[in-house]
Amino acid sequence: MYNILRKLYSQYLKFKFRKLGVxxxxxxxxxxxxxxxxxxxxxDDIVIGSKCRIYCSLxxxxxxxxxxxxxxxxxxxxxxxxxxxxxxxxxxxxxDGVKIFDxxxxxxxxxxxxKMYNSPWDSPYRKWKFSVSKPIIIGENVWIGQGVRxxxxxxxGDNSIIASGAIVTKDVPANAIAAGNPAKIVKxxxxxxxxxx
Ligand SMILES: CC(C)(COP(=O)(O)OP(=O)(O)OC[C@H]1O[C@@H](n2cnc3c(N)ncnc32)[C@H](O)[C@@H]1OP(=O)(O)O)[C@@H](O)C(=O)NCCC(=O)NCCS
Numbered sequence: 001m002y003n004i005l006r007k008l009y010s011q012y013l014k015f016k017f018r019k020l021g022v023x024x025x026x027x028x029x030x031x032x033x034x035x036x037x038x039x040x041x042x043x044d045d046i047v048i049g050s051k052c053r054i055y056c057s058l059x060x061x062x063x064x065x066x067x068x069x070x071x072x073x074x075x076x077x078x079x080x081x082x083x084x085x086x087x088x089x090x091x092x093x094x095x096d097g098v099k100i101f102d103x104x105x106x107x108x109x110x111x112x113x114x115k116m117y118n119s120p121w122d123s124p125y126r127k128w129k130f131s132v133s134k135p136i137i138i139g140e141n142v143w144i145g146q147g148v149r150x151x152x153x154x155x156x157g158d159n160s161i162i163a164s165g166a167i168v169t170k171d172v173p174a175n176a177i178a179a180g181n182p183a184k185i186v187k188x189x190x191x192x193x194x195x196x197x
Pocket of ligand 1: 105108167
């Protein structure tokens with residue numbers, strides 16, 4: 001019974017989100033999912049591949065792109081925010097409470113921040129386009145642990161793991177584990193680790 005109700009609710013969410021992103025009927029959403037198009041962003045700025053499970057918030061401002069390939073899972077209370085370009089490749093698993101932003105959110109210069117903070121909530125100066133932004137690429141079969149933040153400009157190579165709680169400010173190569181704040185590489189060549197399955 002629970003599974004039937006869950007599927008019906010997921011169908012309702014697909015109906016609700018159909019004007020806010022591009023996805024097919026195999027995608028699963030939950031009550032925690034939200035898709036937001038702000039400051040001129042359009043439906044085709046959020047593209048979600050087949051068989052994805054998207055339980056997070058996807059936010060695009062000013063035409064920022066969020067492209068998620070097939071079979072990606074993103075957990076509850078995670079937020080992906082784009083004003084530039086975020087690509088998440090196939091088979092990647094992103095845990096709960098992860099934040100991925102391709103921009104600084106706020107300007108760096110103190111006078112610019114004052115101007116932003118003194119502007120009303122609906123002012124254009126509140127938008128991410130006035131902060132530094134750089135594209136993010138997350139490779140195939142990456143595993144991002146709980147509570148991670150990935151900052152602008154980062155590329156994460158295929159098969160790598162980001163340890164829970166890490167703040168990633170620099171690129172991570174393929175088949176590596178990165179941990180800490182700021183994240184450092186703590187293990188490489190994990191394709192040579194013993195198999196446990
Ligand atoms: C603080 C911040 C705005 C700085 O941005 P910036 O001036 O563009 O800084 P850079 O990205 O050029 O990084 C400068 C250095 O600080 C390091 N760094 C940046 N952010 C860091 C962080 N959160 N933790 C640890 N180190 C960090 C970088 O690795 C870099 O190190 P290096 O000098 O050894 O190369 C940004 O990194 C940040 O933390 N943004 C998130 C803000 C936030 O919490 N937003 C939520 C909504 S308001």
